[in-house]
Amino acid sequence: MKRLFDIVVSGIGLLLFSWLFLIIALAIVIDSRGGVFFRGPRVGQNGEIFRIFKFRSMIPDCEGKGKWNVGDDDDRITRMGHFLRKTKLDELPQLINVFIGNMSFVGPRPELQVYVDMYTEEEKPILDLKPGITDYASMANFDQFEIFTRATDSDKAYLKYIRPLKLKLQLYYRYNHSFWGDIRLIFWTVFKVLTRTQAVPKEIVPIVEEHRRYVESLNSYKIKNWSY
Numbered sequence: 001m002k003r004l005f006d007i008v009v010s011g012i013g014l015l016l017f018s019w020l021f022l023i024i025a026l027a028i029v030i031d032s033r034g035g036v037f038f039r040g041p042r043v044g045q046n047g048e049i050f051r052i053f054k055f056r057s058m059i060p061d062c063e064g065k066g067k068w069n070v071g072d073d074d075d076r077i078t079r080m081g082h083f084l085r086k087t088k089l090d091e092l093p094q095l096i097n098v099f100i101g102n103m104s105f106v107g108p109r110p111e112l113q114v115y116v117d118m119y120t121e122e123e124k125p126i127l128d129l130k131p132g133i134t135d136y137a138s139m140a141n142f143d144q145f146e147i148f149t150r151a152t153d154s155d156k157a158y159l160k161y162i163r164p165l166k167l168k169l170q171l172y173y174r175y176n177h178s179f180w181g182d183i184r185l186i187f188w189t190v191f192k193v194l195t196r197t198q199a200v201p202k203e204i205v206p207i208v209e210e211h212r213r214y215v216e217s218l219n220s221y222k223i224k225n226w227s228y
Contacts, residue, residue, distance in 0.1 A: 002179055006105055010098040017092065024055055024089060031080035034060035037093060042110035045130045050102040052110055053093035057081030088193055094133045106182035107132025108170040115163065126170045129177070134189040136169040139200045140208050165211040169204055176203075 014021075025036040038058070039051040058076045077085070084090035097103035103110065110131035119126070141162055148154035188201055200208055 002104065002182065003101070005179075006098050006101075009105065010095045013095045014099060017095070020089075020092070024084070024092075027080050028056055028078075032059065032078040038090075041113070042131070043113055043116045043127070044102050044110060045127065047116070047127050048102075049113070050097070050110075052103075053096045055084050055090045055093055057084045057090045091133060098133065102130070104130045104132045104182075106134055106177075106185050108135055108173065109138060109166075123167055123171065125174050126167070129174060134185060136173050136185070136201065136204050137166040139185075139188060139192060140165055140169060140204065161215055164214075165208065168207050168211070172204065172207060 028034075028036050034056055036056060038054040038056045040054075041049050042052045044050045056078075058074075058078060058081055062076045081090070094103055098105055107129050108126050108131055116127070148157060185201070191197065
């Protein structure tokens with residue numbers, strides 16, 4: 001049922017947003033040299049590598065040549081790229097990944113191999129699921145680029161502050177997901193994008209709150225606007 005939903009809805013989405021794809025593609029080409037899409041390798045279900053579709057928001061062929069985690073002040077980001085990242089429109093082409101079957105609408109966000117190699121035995125079941133466009137971690141870390149921008153070292157900030165919560169929430173999803181729960185998360189994602197609310201689904205509030213207390217106990221970093 002989930003796969004049928006993914007095929008039908010992603011197909012409809014690609015048709016409905018074809019005009020937007022064209023406008024964004026033209027803007028990217030006019031703004032900077034390079035292709036329209038970014039096709040970086042990511043780890044998918046059962047550890048299989050696939051290439052993710054995103055609108056290109058940085059100069060060509062720069063992934064891995066500098067910080068993995070990019071703040072808004074990274075000089076590799078193009079002018080159009082700043083807009084795409086802020087509005088999350090750079091993620092829209094992942095509808096293609098959903099349609100062809102290497103991603104789903106909801107599932108653990110696809111990860112880089114360098115971070116998957118760090119998985120513990122407890123964390124490896126995350127790979128049992130097909131990666132998704134959105135998940136609980138996407139809700140909790142919606143504005144993570146702001147953390148990267150403020151951090152002295154964005155990669156260290158990811159490992160210390162973002163990744164631990166991300167893994168806890170992905171494991172929670174791994175053992176508690178359902179089709180109707182996925183539908184609810186899709187609506188939550190749309191709500192987050194449109195309103196920029198700091199709220200998250202109530203079922204993950206205890207996990208997020210526990211992580212917030214941990215971060216603040218470090219006395220070395222403060223995350224603003226935690227509000228549930």
